[in-house]
Amino acid sequence: xxxxxxxxxxxxxxxxSKSGVSSKCKGCDGNGIRVEVQAQGxxxxxxxxxxxxxxxxxxxVSEADKCTKCTGDRVVxxxxxxxxxxxxxxxxxxxxxxxxEADQAxxxxxxxxxxxxxxxxxxxxxxxxxxxxxxLKVDVxxxxxxxxxxxxxxxxxxxxxxxxYNEPINPSDILVVSNQGMPIVGQPDKFGDLVVQFSIIFxxxxxxxxxxxxxxxxxxxxxxxxxxxxxxxxxxPKKGKASNQHQYxxxxxxxxxGRPQVQCAQQ
Numbered sequence: 001x002x003x004x005x006x007x008x009x010x011x012x013x014x015x016x017s018k019s020g021v022s023s024k025c026k027g028c029d030g031n032g033i034r035v036e037v038q039a040q041g042x043x044x045x046x047x048x049x050x051x052x053x054x055x056x057x058x059x060x061v062s063e064a065d066k067c068t069k070c071t072g073d074r075v076v077x078x079x080x081x082x083x084x085x086x087x088x089x090x091x092x093x094x095x096x097x098x099x100x101e102a103d104q105a106x107x108x109x110x111x112x113x114x115x116x117x118x119x120x121x122x123x124x125x126x127x128x129x130x131x132x133x134x135x136l137k138v139d140v141x142x143x144x145x146x147x148x149x150x151x152x153x154x155x156x157x158x159x160x161x162x163x164x165y166n167e168p169i170n171p172s173d174i175l176v177v178s179n180q181g182m183p184i185v186g187q188p189d190k191f192g193d194l195v196v197q198f199s200i201i202f203x204x205x206x207x208x209x210x211x212x213x214x215x216x217x218x219x220x221x222x223x224x225x226x227x228x229x230x231x232x233x234x235x236x237p238k239k240g241k242a243s244n245q246h247q248y249x250x251x252x253x254x255x256x257x258g259r260p261q262v263q264c265a266q267q
Contacts, residue, residue: 003113006103007078011069013108017061018068025060027053057106061259074106084115089132089183110196127156132192133181135255138163145169155180163196170199 008014015022024030028051038045050056057074068071084096094117101113128135134156142150148166155161165175174197181192206214 001082001084001115002079002235003101004077004079005101006075008104008106009067009074011055011078012067012074014071014074015061016045016067016072016188017065017075019065021065022059022061025051025058027051028058030058032056032058050200052232073178075104082113082115086117087185088188089185090117091129092119109260116224125156132184133195134192134196135197137197137200139201141201141205145171169198169200171198173198 009016012018025032028034028233030234032051033048033056033159034051035046036049038047054060061067061072062083067074070076082098086096089184096115096117098113098115100110102111104110126136128137136153138151138153140151144151146168149164151163151171153161161177161180163177169175177194177196179191180194184190184192230259
């Protein structure tokens with residue numbers, strides 16, 4: 001990356017003058033700051049400000065003696081190329097520091113130039129990073145949830161990987177593929193895990209034939225109903241009342257409480 005910073009003027013060695021001689025600033029008596037007094041009603045307020053004559057340096061250079069390269073500012077702008085090495089597995093907001101590469105000033109040690117990692121544009125990936133692990137949420141139809149899945153995923157490095165599981169999958173089940181997460185910094189042969197969380201897509205309705213076929217496979221055991229029990233038919237809420245249902249779940253806990261939650265290793 002190309003950066004621009006202030007460096008000590010090599011024409012005057014940071015003195016700001018051709019002769020290398022400066023005189024004490026008369027505006028602040030060489031202190032670099034001066035006291036201003038401001039009257040407000042019956043009160044007088046004092047405050048310290050940077051001297052505008054010497055800009056806080058404490059000395060000045062005459063116009064005739066000013067350095068022609070920096071015009072008395074003692075520093076000049078310089079551009080250079082900095083090579084920033086991004087290691088595999090680094091995270092957003094991590095910093096890469098270059099000590100002594102910040103702005104220079106006379107009689108001061110230069111600070112560090114710090115690069116903070118940010119994405120160039122909003123991320124559109126379906127993966128979510130959790131430490132060194134990657135979380136992937138997958139929607140599967142009911143038939144796959146009952147009989148097993150074969151699911152192709154395009155990984156972050158453009159590899160196609162096939163995820164398979166031959167057992168029934170419950171809603172919000174979490175399965176893991178070892179060593180298919182993010183690279184671990186400083187350990188080139190080690191990776192986090194790929195954590196897959198499933199959501200089941202249930203059919204909105206069943207035909208009588210489908211219902212009959214399912215009951216043949218999974219026989220239903222009806223409960224014993226005491227005599228005199230009144231029957232109430234369940235129905236979906238009307239439009240506009242769905243928010244009440246969500247509010248009830250938030251106040252009383254959702255149906256997923258008590259189930260295993262994603263717990264990924266943090267570095």
